[in-house]
Amino acid sequence: xxxxxxxxxxxxxxxxxxxxxxxxxxxxxxxxxxxxxxxxxxxxxxxxxxxxxxxxxxxxxxxxxxxxxxxxxxxxxxxxxxxxxxxxxxxxxxxxxxxxxxxxxxxxxxxxxxxxxxxxxxxxxxxxxxxxxxxxxxxxxxxxxxxxxxxxxxxxxxxxxxxxxxxxxxxxxxxxxxxxxxxxxxxxxxxxxxxxxxxxxxxxxxxxxxxxxxxxxxxxxxxxxxxxxxxxxxxxxxxxxxxxxxxxxxxxxxxxxxxxxxxxxxxxxxxxxxxxxxxxxxxxxxxxxxxxxxxxxxxxxxxxxxxxxxxxxxxxxxxxxxxxxxxxxxxxxxxxxxxx
Amino acid sequence: xxxxxxxxxxxxxxxxxxxxxxxxxxxxxxxxxxxxxxxxxxxxxxxxxxxxxxxxxxxxxxxxxxxxxxxxxxxxxxxxxxxxxxxxxxxxxxxxxxxxxxxxxxxxxxxxxxxxxxxxxxxxxxxxxxxxxxxxxxxxxxxxxxxxxxxxxxxxxxxxxxxxxxxxxxxxxxxxxxxxxxxxxxxxxxxxxxxxxxxxxxxxxxxxxxxxxxxxxxxxxxxxxxxxxxxxxxxxxxxxxxxxxxxxxxxxxxxxxxxxxxxxxxxxxxxxxxxxxxxxxxxxxxxxxxxxxxxxxxxxxxxxxxxxxxxxxxxxxxxxxxxxxxxxxxxxxxxxxxxxxxxxxxxxxxxxxxxxxxxxxxxxxxxxxxxxxxxxxxxxxxxxxxxxxxxxxxxxxxxxxxxxxxxxxxxxxxxxxxxxxxxxxxxxxxxxxxxxxxxxxxxxxxxxxxxxxxxxxxxxxxxxxxxxxxxxxxxxxxx
Numbered sequence: 001x002x003x004x005x006x007x008x009x010x011x012x013x014x015x016x017x018x019x020x021x022x023x024x025x026x027x028x029x030x031x032x033x034x035x036x037x038x039x040x041x042x043x044x045x046x047x048x049x050x051x052x053x054x055x056x057x058x059x060x061x062x063x064x065x066x067x068x069x070x071x072x073x074x075x076x077x078x079x080x081x082x083x084x085x086x087x088x089x090x091x092x093x094x095x096x097x098x099x100x101x102x103x104x105x106x107x108x109x110x111x112x113x114x115x116x117x118x119x120x121x122x123x124x125x126x127x128x129x130x131x132x133x134x135x136x137x138x139x140x141x142x143x144x145x146x147x148x149x150x151x152x153x154x155x156x157x158x159x160x161x162x163x164x165x166x167x168x169x170x171x172x173x174x175x176x177x178x179x180x181x182x183x184x185x186x187x188x189x190x191x192x193x194x195x196x197x198x199x200x201x202x203x204x205x206x207x208x209x210x211x212x213x214x215x216x217x218x219x220x221x222x223x224x225x226x227x228x229x230x231x232x233x234x235x236x237x238x239x240x241x242x243x244x245x246x247x248x249x250x251x252x253x254x255x256x257x258x259x260x261x262x263x264x265x266x267x268x269x270x271x272x273x274x275x276x277x278x279x280x281x282x283x284x285x286x287x288x289x290x291x292x293x294x295x296x297x298x299x300x301x302x303x304x305x306x307x308x309x310x311x312x313x314x315x316x317x318x319x320x321x322x323x324x325x326x327x328x329x330x331x332x333x334x335x336x337x338x339x340x
Numbered sequence: 341x342x343x344x345x346x347x348x349x350x351x352x353x354x355x356x357x358x359x360x361x362x363x364x365x366x367x368x369x370x371x372x373x374x375x376x377x378x379x380x381x382x383x384x385x386x387x388x389x390x391x392x393x394x395x396x397x398x399x400x401x402x403x404x405x406x407x408x409x410x411x412x413x414x415x416x417x418x419x420x421x422x423x424x425x426x427x428x429x430x431x432x433x434x435x436x437x438x439x440x441x442x443x444x445x446x447x448x449x450x451x452x453x454x455x456x457x458x459x460x461x462x463x464x465x466x467x468x469x470x471x472x473x474x475x476x477x478x479x480x481x482x483x484x485x486x487x488x489x490x491x492x493x494x495x496x497x498x499x500x501x502x503x504x505x506x507x508x509x510x511x512x513x514x515x516x517x518x519x520x521x522x523x524x525x526x527x528x529x530x531x532x533x534x535x536x537x538x539x540x541x542x543x544x545x546x547x548x549x550x551x552x553x554x555x556x557x558x559x560x561x562x563x564x565x566x567x568x569x570x571x572x573x574x575x576x577x578x579x580x581x582x583x584x585x586x587x588x589x590x591x592x593x594x595x596x597x598x599x600x601x602x603x604x605x606x607x608x609x610x611x612x613x614x615x616x617x618x619x620x621x622x623x624x625x626x627x628x629x630x631x632x633x634x635x636x637x638x639x640x641x642x643x644x645x646x647x648x649x650x651x652x653x654x655x656x657x658x659x660x661x662x663x664x665x666x667x668x669x670x671x672x673x674x675x676x677x678x679x680x681x682x683x684x685x686x687x688x689x690x691x692x693x694x695x696x697x698x699x700x701x702x703x704x705x706x707x708x709x710x711x712x713x714x715x716x717x718x719x720x721x722x723x724x725x726x727x728x729x730x731x732x733x734x735x736x737x738x739x740x741x742x743x744x745x746x747x748x749x750x751x752x753x754x755x756x757x758x759x760x761x762x763x764x765x766x767x768x769x770x771x772x773x774x775x776x777x778x779x780x781x782x783x784x785x786x787x788x789x790x791x792x793x794x795x796x797x798x799x800x801x802x803x804x805x806x807x808x809x810x811x812x813x814x815x816x817x818x819x
Contacts, residue, residue, distance in 0.1 A: 004608035006596050102572045104398070105585040116398045161609055261610040313609045 004260065009106045010165040011314035016099035016115070017153075017169035023092035024146035025177035029053055030079050030089075031139035032211035037072055039203055050075040055184045056177075057087045076135060081127055089142055093122055107166075108156035111149070118145045164255045168309065171255070175248035175302050181211065182235055183295040186228070205231055212243045232291055233283040245298060246278040252305075263312050270305045274298065353755040354497050355769050356421060367422045367817060370534050375419075380766055386527045387418050387762055393526070399519055401575045401805065415810030416520060418527060421759050421772060421792040422535075428816045431501060432776065432786050434686030435491040437676060439778040442506060442663050444679040446485035449662060450475045460674050468668075469716065470661030472624065474631060478648050480657050481554040482782065487619075487655035488547070489778040490514075490791075493686065495757040502689045502754065504773065506672065508656060508664040510621050513791040513811075514777045515579035518543060518586075520813040521789070536818040540789035543777070544586035547619075550781030551587075554653045555616045563616035566590045566606065568597075570622045570638045580621050594622075599642035602651045617653045624658050666715045666749050667693065690752060694745040703750040704741065707734050710750045711801075712741065725801055727753050756801055759812065761794055771795045773803050774814065788816040 030053065037049055047070040054060040054075065066084050067074045082088045097119040104112040121141075130138045150170070157163045185208050205226045209215040212235055221238070222230050239246040253271045256264055286294045357368040364372045375383075391413060394400075400411035423431070448454050449465065450472075456463050465471065490511030492504040521540055525532055548565065555563035569580035571593050584591035596606050597615065605612035620627060626636040631644035646652050662668060670691045673684045692699035692710075703710060707726050714722040724737040741748050758769035776790040792812040793803035803809040 004610040004613050006590055006592060007607045007609055008593070008596050009590075010609050098572075101398070103591075105581045105591045109397070109585075112398065113396050117396045120395060165609075259609070263610070 005106070005161050005165075007314055009103045010161065011310075012099040012103040013106060013162055013166045014169035014309070014314060016096050016103075017166045018173040019092040019096035019099065020115075020146050020149050021170045021173040022087060022177065023089045023096065024143055025174070025181070026057065026079055026087065026089050026092065027139040027142035027146075028211045028213075029056060029181060030076065031136060032207045034072075034076070034135050034139070035210075036203060036207050046070070046072055052184050053079060055187075056180045057085075058180075059085055059087060073131065076131060080130065080135075080138065090122075093119060093142075106162045108152070108158075110152050110156045114149055114152045118149070121145075161260055164259055165313070168252065168255050171248045171251045172302065172306050172309070174243060175245055175252070176299065176306075178212065178235060178243055178245060178248070179295050179299050179302065181208070182232065183292060183299070186232070186291055186295075202226060209234075212241075214241060214243065217241055229283060229287065232286070236286070236294075237278060237281060237283055239279075246275075249275040249278055259313070264309075267305065267308045267312055270301065270308055274301050274305065353769070353771065354495065354757045356495075356757055356759040356772070360498070367424045371420070371422065371531070374531060374534070375767075383418060383762060383767075387416075390416050390418060390523050390527060393523065394519075397519075399515070399578055401578065414516065414805045415796055415808075416523065417761050417770075417794055417796075417810050417812045418524075419760050419762055419767065420524060420531075420813045420815045421774070422815045422817065425817050425819055428538075428788060430685060431493060431774070432788070434501070434503075434684070435489075435493070435776050435778050435786055436784045437680065437682060437685050438491060438503065438506060438672060439486060439489045439780060440784050441672065441676040441679045442489070442508060443483070443485050443780060443784075445675045446657070446660060446663050447480075447483045448679070450659065451477065455675065455678055458678065460678055461671050465662065465668065468662055468665060470659070470665050472659035472662070474644065474648070475657070475659040479650070481556055481650075481653050484554055484655075484780050485657040485660050486663070487550055487554065487657075487780050489780070490775045491778060493774045493776070494689075494754055495774075496754050501686055503672075503686050504689060505666065505669060506664045507775075508660040509623065510656065511775070511777065512576045512579055512621070513775060513793075513805075514543060515582045516811045517777070517789055517791045517814070519582075520811055524813045535815060538788035538816040538818050540787045543787045543789075544583060546779055546785070546787060547583070548587040548589070550779045551617050551619055551655055553781030554655065556650050556653050558651070559616040564614060565617040565619065566592045566615050568592050568594070568618050568620040568622055570594075570626065574621075576621060583619075589619075592618075594636075594638045594640050597640045597643070599640060599646055602646055602649055604640065604643060604646055604652045615652060617655065619655045624661065627654075627658070661716075666691075666713060667695075670749075689754060692750040694741060694748040694750065699750075700741075700745055704738060707738060709753060711753050712737060712748055712750045715747050715749060723802075725753065728799065728801065753801070756803075759792075759794065761796070761810075761812070763796070763798075768798070770798070771801050771803065772812065788818075790814045790816075 033050060033053055037046075050070055050072055051060070054063050054070070057079065059078070062085065063070075063075070063078055066078065066082070078085050079088055081090045083090060085091065097115050100107070100112060100115040125138070153163070153166060157166065185204075202225075205228065206215055209218050209226065209231060214234055218226065218231065218234055221234065224230075234241050234244065236245050238244050239250055241247060249271065253268070253275045256268050256271050357365055357372065359365045394413050394416060398411075400413055445455065453466075455461050456465070486508040488511060490507035490513065492507065493501055494504050495501050517540060551565045552563050555565075565587070566589055567580055567584040567587070569577060569591055571577065574580070581591055590606065592606055597604055598607070598612075599605075600612070604615045604618070606615055622638055625633045626638045628639045628641060628644040629636045630641045632639075643652070644658065647654055647658065670688065670693065673688055676682055676684045692703050694700045694703060703712070707724070708729075710726045712724040712726070724733065726734065729737075756771040756773060759772045760767050761770035763770070772792055772794045774790045774792055776786050778784060778786045792814040793805070793809045794812050795801060795803045796808055796810045800808075805811075
């Protein structure tokens, strides 16, 4: 039903969407951490509050090459603006715009203008002001620009494979970001598995929910106090929660099925496997085996799926080198990036 | 409208808006009336609106030698250039006539070379750097070489037009013709109700029709046409993307294509797909590392061999540079007589060839009055405008000419017509030229419009965008 498209075009669209999604998730995590830092908590040091952000984005080592000390100011700058951080919001937006620029033909002109004006606005921002007092507004801006991008994509883009690769990039990235966020938070907030059902720091856990726009949803679904088990259930298994891993896999399997051609057998198999473990999984079983182990396996599989998509559809002619090696909870995984 | 006052008294130019009695020319009368009712500040605001919109759309060009990714806007002037229907009739007929003759010349020079046998052109043309021996005896589809031609025309009097040069390789700028029009309609819709302005918006469709018409014999009835760009960092990338999008064809780079079994394919998410016609916006030199520059990373190895065997069509053909060379230019009026048996509708600028001794002597004695150009220069680089140059610049150029006279031609400094233009202080006359885009497939035609380039600096005669030139919308009136 579709028309064949250039592999390179698909590649740029896919990465454009990944980078926008990554920028959004970075902004979400940044904002939540910032809000928590405003809640007085004498027991927690500044570093303890901000270090998890570096874990999530796998930039702790690189951060320490650039800065001596983990302070709010340093981490905010590093995550939001620093050109040395490949996953900084600055670099994500720049890469998204560069990828879009390379294939502006493949999208609607509204989409291109949207991304281009996003980049122009970003360049004109007063970076100093953001660091001093405007961080929440900045994070809101990033989120709303991402929403706008998604909206203009849904509202104007032809339903061809270009559309599907754009969405594919968004959901692969979201699944990756969400799994990392959960993994790190659980790791740090809940060192002992026996605490799972117990009372926990309300602020910490509601912050986690808020960073996934899931706080109101939690209250609506459970009508009860915030408990780690349920938070995990909501963000991993509930398919009606749009940022959950299950919801991401629902989208990914559907999109892969819709792609033209027969090349994607292995992609579909991998996605199907991941999907069924979420579709039929129970949160109690997941906790029994260890949430950390579960998320780690998920991240590995998701990464393999990304590589397989890249190999099958996106870079017939390109060699895609792993850009960096990431360590999440002691496990190694690689992530790749295409520069425009 | 104010009368024209030049600082440089050497140039008393014809102004597009002023008639011989210093009144407003008829075609500009409704515009002048409209403009009279506007504040300068309103116009300035429109100008700023336009800049903002152009930036958002990303109608920018990369500047060579600047920081990577630096993107600049070409200045856009909100005051249009207006041409009467009768003026356009002459210009368009003259431009099409030239392109027909030039295509016949290219076919001839790569086949029987009758024009040399007839003694009209010297055979030194065959050793011209732009002549491609690889193209000798190659039959290109329809015998068309220059599918897209940009003919640069200047005006010096109400009835006097000259062709300044023919651009037959990869002429650019047509996206500005289209985007300037779109912008004007957005900024000043009321003017479009007052003026019977010929539409230009169908240019991409006409281009696509012409490209499909030259598909090689083996192609299906629905040939696959692509636009080949050097990439996103090329200065004309916006135009490549724009045209591909407007035609609904793939925008490809060299690395997206490969050659197999005497055919060119592109790599798609569904596997290889055969290409029939390549509208290439990349120079001959870079198109195929096996045929031309070996260090080119932008081309497709083996492409030229497929092309020579008729497996794919290229627009423009390889080797058109020999026809838009400034040394060849002087022969175009003769070509028109020789191939078409017609009198040239548009004149050439009188041109001195510095390879000729008499001409050289005259030119070296009159450098301060002349324009001297490199034979193969483009983009306004490597030229001397005598009347606006310093003594030192002239002397420096003199040495360059003496060192390599064959590399230069000279022309009288033409008083290019001026057109009212928005500048910081108000509305002032600025020199302009005109580039209509002539398309050839089964027939030769031109859409009623053109790129109008304007030298934004007072008195300047260099309209190239690389030298600070801007653009204007060109209105061809229907009656």
